Amino acid sequence: MARQRPRKHDGRGSTELAVFSATTHLLRETPLQDLTVAQILARARVSRANFYHYFASKYDVITAMVERLVEDTHSTEGPWHAELGESHRQAMEDNLRHTIDLWSSQSELICAVVEHMHVVPQLASAWNLMLDRFISEMTTQLDQARAGGDAPDGAPAAMIAAILVSGYERCFYVGARAYDSHLPNPEAAVDSIVELTLAALYGNRRTLQHQRKKRRTSGKLPDTVLSAAAAVGSSPDASEAPEFETAATIIEATNSLLQEMPFEQVSVAKILERAKLSRATFYFYFANKDDVFLALFDRVAGQIVSRFSTLAQVDRSNPDRVRSAIIHWLDLDPNSLGVLRAAIHEWTRRPDLRERYLAIMTSLIASLATAIESDRAAGLALDGPPAPQFAAVLLWTVERSIAGSLAGERNLEQTPAVATYLGELLTSTIYGK
Numbered sequence: 001m002a003r004q005r006p007r008k009h010d011g012r013g014s015t016e017l018a019v020f021s022a023t024t025h026l027l028r029e030t031p032l033q034d035l036t037v038a039q040i041l042a043r044a045r046v047s048r049a050n051f052y053h054y055f056a057s058k059y060d061v062i063t064a065m066v067e068r069l070v071e072d073t074h075s076t077e078g079p080w081h082a083e084l085g086e087s088h089r090q091a092m093e094d095n096l097r098h099t100i101d102l103w104s105s106q107s108e109l110i111c112a113v114v115e116h117m118h119v120v121p122q123l124a125s126a127w128n129l130m131l132d133r134f135i136s137e138m139t140t141q142l143d144q145a146r147a148g149g150d151a152p153d154g155a156p157a158a159m160i161a162a163i164l165v166s167g168y169e170r171c172f173y174v175g176a177r178a179y180d181s182h183l184p185n186p187e188a189a190v191d192s193i194v195e196l197t198l199a200a201l202y203g204n205r206r207t208l209q210h211q212r213k214k215r216r217t218s219g220k221l222p223d224t225v226l227s228a229a230a231a232v233g234s235s236p237d238a239s240e241a242p243e244f245e246t247a248a249t250i251i252e253a254t255n256s257l258l259q260e261m262p263f264e265q266v267s268v269a270k271i272l273e274r275a276k277l278s279r280a281t282f283y284f285y286f287a288n289k290d291d292v293f294l295a296l297f298d299r300v301a302g303q304i305v306s307r308f309s310t311l312a313q314v315d316r317s318n319p320d321r322v323r324s325a326i327i328h329w330l331d332l333d334p335n336s337l338g339v340l341r342a343a344i345h346e347w348t349r350r351p352d353l354r355e356r357y358l359a360i361m362t363s364l365i366a367s368l369a370t371a372i373e374s375d376r377a378a379g380l381a382l383d384g385p386p387a388p389q390f391a392a393v394l395l396w397t398v399e400r401s402i403a404g405s406l407a408g409e410r411n412l413e414q415t416p417a418v419a420t421y422l423g424e425l426l427t428s429t430i431y432g433k
Contacts, residue, residue, distance in 0.1 A: 016054055016064070018044040023061050027108035032062070032116055033349060059122050065109050066126040073102055073130060093194050100172065100186045107176040114173045118345035118407055119264065128409070131169065135161040135411065142201050152203045155421045160200050162411035163421065166404050167397030168193060173348075174396055179358055182365055182392035191385040192393035199429040204382070247285045249275050251299070254292045258338030263293065263346060294352060297343050300336045301360050304329075308364055311371065317380055319433040323423050330402070330419035337406065344403040361399065365391045372430060382432045394429065398422050 022044035026035055037058055041051055055061050103110055117124040138161035145151035154160075171193060175186035183189050198204075253275035257266045268289050272282055286292050307329045314325045332340065347357035369391035375381035384390055401422060404412040412418055427433065 013054070015044075015046050015050050018046055019051065019055065019061055020065055020068075023058075023065065024106075024108060027112050031349070032058070032112040059116075059120055062109065062112060063122055063126045065106075066113060066123070066130065069102075069106055069109065070126075070130045070133070073099065073133075089194060089198065092197060093190060096168075096190050096193060097187070099168075100190070103172055104176070104186060111173055111176055114169065115348040118403075119262075119349075131162075131165050132410075134165045134168070138164065138201070145202065151201055155417070155424075156411070158411040159414075159418065159421065162404065162409070163397065163401045163418065163425070164197055164200055166400040166409075166412070167196065167393065170396045170400035171393055174392075179354075180361070180365070180392055180396070182369075182388040183396075188389055189393050192390045195384050195390070196393060196397065196425075196429055200425055204428045204432045246277070246281060247295070249277065250282060250285060250292055251296050254289070255296055255335070255339055258296075258342055259335075260338075263342040290350075290352065293339070293342065294356065296339050297353065297356060300339050300343070301356065303333065303336065305360065305363065308367070312367065316371070316375055316431075319427050319431050322431065323427040326426050327420055327423035330398070330422060332402075332415065332419070341406040344399070344406060361395065365395050368395060375430070381430050390430075394426055398426070 019040060022040050023035075026039055026043055030039070035058055037048075037051065040058065040061065041048060044051075055064070113123050113127045117127050135158065139157045142151060142157040142160060146153055146157070171183060171189040172186045174180045175183040175189055178184060250271060253271050254266065256274055257270055266289055268279070268282060271289060271292065272279060275282075286295075310328065311322070311325045314321045316322050343353065343357060347353045365388070369387040372381055372387040372391055376383060376387070385393075401412060401418055402415070405415040405418045
């Protein structure tokens with residue numbers, strides 16, 4: 001059991017401040033998983049005894065730093081207090097930019113927390129205090145807007161707020177880490193986030209009647225639109241050739257274990273026991289459990305991309321069909337939930353997985369952006385923020401919401417309900433219906 005510090009920190013002691021400063025600088029150089037207490041002591045120039053008087057571990061330091069940030073970020077008045085209309089939009093934009101500025105000053109800390117919150121419960125609890133404040137305020141404002149007739153009834157207000165805040169967090173993280181060329185920095189997401197938020201909270205009040213007159217088409221895209229995306233994550237079915245049957249057995253055993261436990265608890269020994277194979281046989285096919293997981297992820301990713309490709313084929317002049325296609329895409333295969341949960345929660349920390357994961361997201365975003373641009377030109381979709389940035393914000397919001405749901409985060413526990421609402425939200429935001 002980890003030691004508990006003898007008293008709650010107040011953030012004012014010279015030792016605490018030195019440790020906070022040292023940790024902030026070290027996070028710019030070293031990932032949190034590689035950071036050691038010894039490095040913090042050396043940089044802060046404090047003794048081990050003095051450190052442990054205040055903190056039980058490096059995670060205790062991060063938790064204390066997040067608690068300080070929560071206090072700094074809290075605002076008594078948010079953008080939802082403004083009147084509907086342009087002043088409301090401007091207030092929301094100003095608030096988002098203020099939050100981005102504040103978070104950017106602590107981007108190393110926030111990114112470290114986001115990368116570890118699903119594997120270090122202590123960090124999740126601290127960070128959720130931040131997110132819960134946004135969610136609570138947004139929920140209250142949406143409930144009041146609904147009661148006053150300014151917002152339509154629909155999905156639970158708390159779930160809508162949790163989805164939006166999840167999207168804010170993920171877009172900030174992706175921009176801060178420069179993982180998505182469509183969002184080169186957190187600021188690049190603001191216009192699209194505002195558009196998404198207004199549509200989610202108040203319904204998309206813009207209609208296609210307000211768009212420029214354009215030639216309407218069927219809304220279908222050429223078969224080649226998602227060809228690049230379809231190639232990403234595709235891998236041969238190991239069951240198709242006899243020489244791959246043993247590898248397939250190892251992969252299936254790993255998949256079975258992931259239904260029961262998180263990836264960090266899976267070991268080669270457990271895989272061998274489940275697959276009923278020898279250690280020599282395992283290492284003939286795979287170097288370690290990470291290699292097995294990557295092969296498993298490639299298979300599941302290929303399925304996800306294939307399901308997404310139906311959006312390119314559906315008649316998008318019919319919003320109901322678009323909505324159904326998106327919901328179908330998010331109807332997760334129960335047999336794949338274990339690997340999907342592990343991938344969503346692990347990609348931020350694992351370079352090998354991250355490369356594959358970002359390739360999938362990049363292809364999906366590019367494909368959705370192409371669809372949005374095509375449908376805007378055809379008069380089927382609403383004008384709005386640039387399609388690449390808009391598509392990125394939409395899909396990163398989907399990705400983070402599903403991550404939260406698979407982690408059992410409050411207000412996102414019901415994955416089918418979350419998926420259904422995301423389908424409705426994307427359709428409304430893009431097509432105004």
